[in-house]
Each structure stands twice: as C-alpha cells, then as structure tokens.
Amino acid sequence: MTDPTVVSAFHFKSESPVASKLEAFTRLSSDDRAAIAQASRNVRFVEPRRDLVSEGDRPRFVHLVLDGWACRYKTLPDGKRQIVSIFVPGDFCDINVYILKHMDHSIGAITRLKVAMITPEEMNGLTEGRPRVTQALWWHELVTTAIQREWTVNLGQRSAYERLGHLLVELYLRLKTVGRAADGRCDFPLTQNDLADATGLTAVHVNRTLQELRRDGLIELERKQLHILDLERLKDASMFNSNYLHLDREGRHLDAND
Amino acid sequence: MTDPTVVSAFHFKSESPVASKLEAFTRLSSDDRAAIAQASRNVRFVEPRRDLVSEGDRPRFVHLVLDGWACRYKTLPDGKRQIVSIFVPGDFCDINVYILKHMDHSIGAITRLKVAMITPEEMNGLTEGRPRVTQALWWHELVTTAIQREWTVNLGQRSAYERLGHLLVELYLRLKTVGRAADGRCDFPLTQNDLADATGLTAVHVNRTLQELRRDGLIELERKQLHILDLERLKDASMFNSNYLHLDREGRHLDAND
DNA sequence: CGTCTGGTTGATACGACTCAAATTTGGTGG
DNA sequence: CCACCAAATTTGAGTCGTATCAACCAGACG
Numbered sequence: 001m002t003d004p005t006v007v008s009a010f011h012f013k014s015e016s017p018v019a020s021k022l023e024a025f026t027r028l029s030s031d032d033r034a035a036i037a038q039a040s041r042n043v044r045f046v047e048p049r050r051d052l053v054s055e056g057d058r059p060r061f062v063h064l065v066l067d068g069w070a071c072r073y074k075t076l077p078d079g080k081r082q083i084v085s086i087f088v089p090g091d092f093c094d095i096n097v098y099i100l101k102h103m104d105h106s107i108g109a110i111t112r113l114k115v116a117m118i119t120p121e122e123m124n125g126l127t128e129g130r131p132r133v134t135q136a137l138w139w140h141e142l143v144t145t146a147i148q149r150e151w152t153v154n155l156g157q158r159s160a161y162e163r164l165g166h167l168l169v170e171l172y173l174r175l176k177t178v179g180r181a182a183d184g185r186c187d188f189p190l191t192q193n194d195l196a197d198a199t200g201l202t203a204v205h206v207n208r209t210l211q212e213l214r215r216d217g218l219i220e221l222e223r224k225q226l227h228i229l230d231l232e233r234l235k236d237a238s239m240f241n242s243n244y245l246h247l248d249r250e251g252r253h254l255d256a257n258d
Numbered sequence: 259m260t261d262p263t264v265v266s267a268f269h270f271k272s273e274s275p276v277a278s279k280l281e282a283f284t285r286l287s288s289d290d291r292a293a294i295a296q297a298s299r300n301v302r303f304v305e306p307r308r309d310l311v312s313e314g315d316r317p318r319f320v321h322l323v324l325d326g327w328a329c330r331y332k333t334l335p336d337g338k339r340q341i342v343s344i345f346v347p348g349d350f351c352d353i354n355v356y357i358l359k360h361m362d363h364s365i366g367a368i369t370r371l372k373v374a375m376i377t378p379e380e381m382n383g384l385t386e387g388r389p390r391v392t393q394a395l396w397w398h399e400l401v402t403t404a405i406q407r408e409w410t411v412n413l414g415q416r417s418a419y420e421r422l423g424h425l426l427v428e429l430y431l432r433l434k435t436v437g438r439a440a441d442g443r444c445d446f447p448l449t450q451n452d453l454a455d456a457t458g459l460t461a462v463h464v465n466r467t468l469q470e471l472r473r474d475g476l477i478e479l480e481r482k483q484l485h486i487l488d489l490e491r492l493k494d495a496s497m498f499n500s501n502y503l504h505l506d507r508e509g510r511h512l513d514a515n516d
Numbered sequence: 517c518g519t520c521t522g523g524t525t526g527a528t529a530c531g532a533c534t535c536a537a538a539t540t541t542g543g544t545g546g
Numbered sequence: 547c548c549a550c551c552a553a554a555t556t557t558g559a560g561t562c563g564t565a566t567c568a569a570c571c572a573g574a575c576g
Contacts, residue, residue: 207525
C-alpha cells in the first residue's frame with residue numbers, strides 16, 4: 001500500500017523539539033532557547049522496551065524527551081497494563097515531580113530514547129527571570145493534563161474504531177507541532193500490542209479495527225509508518241475536537257495543510 | 259439496610275477543607291491558613307445541576323470548592339457525556355487555568371455548591387513568600403493529575419464491578435482526608451446516572467453492578483449515603499492501590515481506622 | 517536457517533448495552 | 547397530611563461489541 005522506499009523523512013527539522021513545542025504557546029527569545037538547551041545538556045539514552053523510571057522510585061529528575069517515543073504506564077496486580085500517556089520528542093515527563101515521594105507509575109521507552117535529565121535546581125535556573133519560559137512550562141503541564149482527560153473520554157465513551165482513530169489523530173497533530181510529521185505522514189513505532197494497552201482493547205481487536213480503518217480509506221499503517229489519508233474524515237469518524245491541545249496561540253502561523 | 263435515622267453526620271469538622279487537604283502534604287502555619295482564607299473570601303453559590311464553568315469560556319478565576327460536590331465533564335457531538343473528574347470540598351478546580359485561552363470542558367455542580375473564586379493576582383499573593391503553600395499547591399496539582407491517570411486505568415482495564423468499587427474507595431478516602439468521611443461512611447450525592455457517566459457504563463448496568471456489590475456485603479448505598487462495610491475487601495476487589503493519592507506524608511499521623 | 521516478535525485469521529463466549537416498562541423516592545402544593 | 551409529579555432506581559428480555567483461545571503467517575535478525 002505505502003511505498004516502502006519512503007522511510008522516515010521527518011527528521012528534517014534540526015530545531016529542538018522542545019522549543020518547537022513551547023513555541024506553539026509563545027514566542028521564545030534566543031536567550032530562552034539557549035537556557036533550555038543549557039538545562040537539557042545532561043543526556044541519557046534508553047534502549048527500546050526498557051524502563052526510564054519505575055513505579056516506586058523516588059523522583060530525582062525532570063525528564064525531557066529529545067528523541068524517540070516513550071510511554072507512561074501502570075500495571076495492575078492481575079498483570080494487565082494500561083498505557084496512560086505517550087511521550088514524543090519535546091515532551092517533559094513530569095515538571096515538578098520531585099515534590100512527590102514515590103512514582104505511582106513507570107515510564108518505558110518504546111523506541112531507543114534520548115532524554116535530558118534535569119535537576120530541580122536546573123529547572124529553577126531555567127525559569128528564574130524568564131517569565132515566558134515559566135508560562136510556557138505551565139502551559140505544557142496544562143495541556144498534558146488536558147490530554148489525560150481526553151484519554152479518559154476516549155476510553156469511557158468511544159468505540160474501538162473511534163478510539164483508535166482519535167489516538168492516531170492526536171499523535172499526528174502532536175508530532176506535527178514539533179516538526180516530526182507532515183502531509184498526513186509520520187513515524188509510528190507503536191505495536192498493535194501497545195495500541196491495545198493504550199486504548200483498553202485487546203491486540204486482536206486492535207488488529208481487526210485497524211483493518212477497518214484501512215478498508216475505509218482513512219489510514220495506511222505499515223512498517224512503523226503512519227499515513228493519514230484524509231485527516232478531516234478521520235477526525236469526524238473519531239469525534240476529534242482539537243481544542244484540548246490548546247494550539248490556538250494568538251498570531252500563530254496557520255498552516256495551510258491542516 | 260442502613261439506619262435511616264443516621265443522616266449526614268460528617269460536617270463535624272469546622273476546619274477549612276482546603277487546609278485539611280493541603281495538610282495531607284505539609285504542615286501549615288497559622289499565617290498560611292489565614293492567607294488561604296483571605297484568598298478565598300470571594301464566594302459564590304451554584305445550584306445543583308447547574309454549570310459553574312462552560313466549555314469555551316475564557317478562564318478568569320481559579321475555583322476552590324468550599325462545600326458540595328462538582329464534576330468536570332466533556333460532551334461529545336453524539337451527546338454522550340463523560341465525567342472526567344469529581345470535585346469534593348477542598349479541591350481546587352484548575353490552578354493556573356487562566357494561562358489557557360478557552361476551557362476545553364465544563365464544570366457542573368452535583369449538589370448545591372459553595373465555591374471561592376480566586377483571581378490570578380490573589381493566587382500570586384497567596385504563594386508569594388509562602389514556599390510551603392506554593393509546594394502544597396504544586397502537590398495538589400500533581401495528585402489531581404495522578405487521579406486523572408488512575409481514572410484512565412480504571413476505564414481501560416477494570417471490569418464494571420472493579421470500576422465502581424474503585425471509584426467508591428477513591429472518593430471515600432478523599433473525603434476522609436478533608437474530614438468529611440469516617441467509619442466507612444460518607445455523603446454520596448452522585449446518582450446512578452452520574453456514576454454511569456463517570457465510569458463509562460450505562461445507568462442500567464451501574465444499577466445491577468451496585469446490587470452485586472451490596473449482595474457481596476461490600477457496601478450499602480441508600481439515600482445519598484454510602485457505607486463501605488469492609489474497606490480492605492473492597493480495595494482488594496477493585497484492585498485499589500492508594501499510592502496515587504500520595505498521602506504518605508512523612509510523620510503523618512496514622513489513623514487507626516484505616 | 518531457525519527463532520522470535522508482531523501481525524493476521526477463525527470460532528466461540530460473555531460482559532455490557534439497548535429498549536421498554538414498572539416501581540420507588542423525594543419534593544411540591546393543596 | 548395527602549395527592550401528585552418528576553426524577554431516580556429497578557427489573558426483564560434480547561442483542562452486540564469486544565474478549566478469549568488457538569492457530570498460523572511474515573519479516574527481522576543473529
């Protein structure tokens with residue numbers, strides 16, 4: 001279906017994904033950008049399917065995803081797993097977590113992951129005297145929890161078909177704001193098992209439902225590449241309203257594509 | 259089943275519910291308490307089933323629930339409604355919301371509601387020079403989003419029986435930390451319809467499932483009064499792990515009851 | 517070339533939904 | 547205090563979406 005020779009053409013923006021993300025909310029000065037780079041110079045790599053943070057850990061760093069995908073998940077006593085969030089480049093894991101004594105969930109790498117480890121002191125240094133950055137980080141937190149609420153809606157009210165469609169649209173739009181998606185296409189490293197854990201479905205049912213989405217001409221998904229063929233139709237089919245992403249910055253450049 | 263003469267004996271604590279809640283995290287000085295009271299003097303009442311905040315509104319105040327119950331909800335184009343959070347006394351609605359342009363959800367009163375309307379300036383005045391309060395508010399936000407994550411798990415992985423059990427335990431424990439519950443008993447103004455919207459079930463199924471919980475001797479629920487007969491068994495039955503409420507303050511007084 | 521992970525298919529079972537109606541409860545006014 | 551009404555709860559019968567279980571297949575990798 002998709003042309004297999006076209007592989008991952010979306011790393012063209014050399015720009016920092018964090019800066020891109022925060023600029024969805026506000027313009028940053030070059031000093032702001034430099035300060036962000038400065039705070040995130042302590043970098044660590046995590047191999048795919050390994051944990052970055054484990055439930056019960058005492059939080060010591062704020063993590064910032066520089067490259068790759070990760071997920072936040074919780075495991076129940078009976079072994080079931082729920083992915084509660086997905087992190088893409090530019091996402092902070094938990095600004096201010098270090099206030100808590102213990103992590104109540106784990107964070108795992110989906111792909112090979114490049115993350116910045118930021119100490120509380122570095123976070124303070126970053127925000128001190130930079131109200132724009134401080135506000136942008138606040139905005140980031142608010143959007144993160146708005147996404148969490150939308151996931152609650154997704155699981156509570158939408159059918160399997162709508163749930164998957166909604167998740168695909170969300171991830172596509174989030175990747176787009178950090179320059180990792182365009183023209184309906186993006187990398188998509190989640191397995192059907194991951195999708196199942198994120199949507200509260202079984203992998204078997206995810207498989208059949210993805211086939212339906214393909215059959216309806218809404219998506220192509222092959223070899224870890226997602227192609228949304230008709231974003232508007234997919235949005236409608238999944239009752240997607242992007243207001244919860246809060247991308248409506250005043251004076252924001254409106255992209256013609258969508 | 260329950261003795262109908264025992265009605266709502268849980269308003270015995272005259273203490274401010276906010277202070278109680280924040281003290282689950284840290285000790286407050288009398289100045290801290292006074293400042294909180296000062297910031298929350300602008301009070302408004304909302305009648306049951308009326309909206310306090312509507313989707314699309316520009317946020318202007320931080321709201322603080324002083325008395326009564328409320329819920330955050332989202333409505334889908336097809337008319338379905340998902341309750342994504344429940345607010346009980348002592349809960350802030352959205353610290354820092356005013357950063358966003360528009361609300362992406364509504365907040366509705368379940369009972370008659372007494373809320374404080376706090377301006378951004380008053381919030382600043384409250385936190386300025388009061389690191390303990392600032393930290394406590396941060397903690398409040400972190401716990402609120404941890405609860406949101408747990409709801410995602412609840413909807414994604416738990417059966418109807420577990421979901422309802424989990425929700426009842428959570429609300430009981432939250433009420434207990436603000437002195438509105440004890441001995442397994444608390445006010446419980448949610449209708450079965452509300453429970454359905456919160457758990458992603460239908461009201462009919464909620465009804466049948468509550469009957470199961472009663473039949474198993476786990477709860478009594480009548481006339482807006484909940485009585486959890488055996489908290490430990492109910493926790494087990496619903497795979498409840500309270501770590502996400504982050505009530506593990508160092509040196510915290512341990513209540514013998516549970 | 518064998519192994520492994522991820523994806524696909526088929527048959528069957530069950531939890532939760534739907535629709536429809538009856539019953540109980542709580543509030544209101546006469 | 548009772549009659550009435552609307553809201554909330556309860557019950558029953560039938561259906562459907564998604565889970566379960568069990569194979570099988572394809573490509574990636576060492």
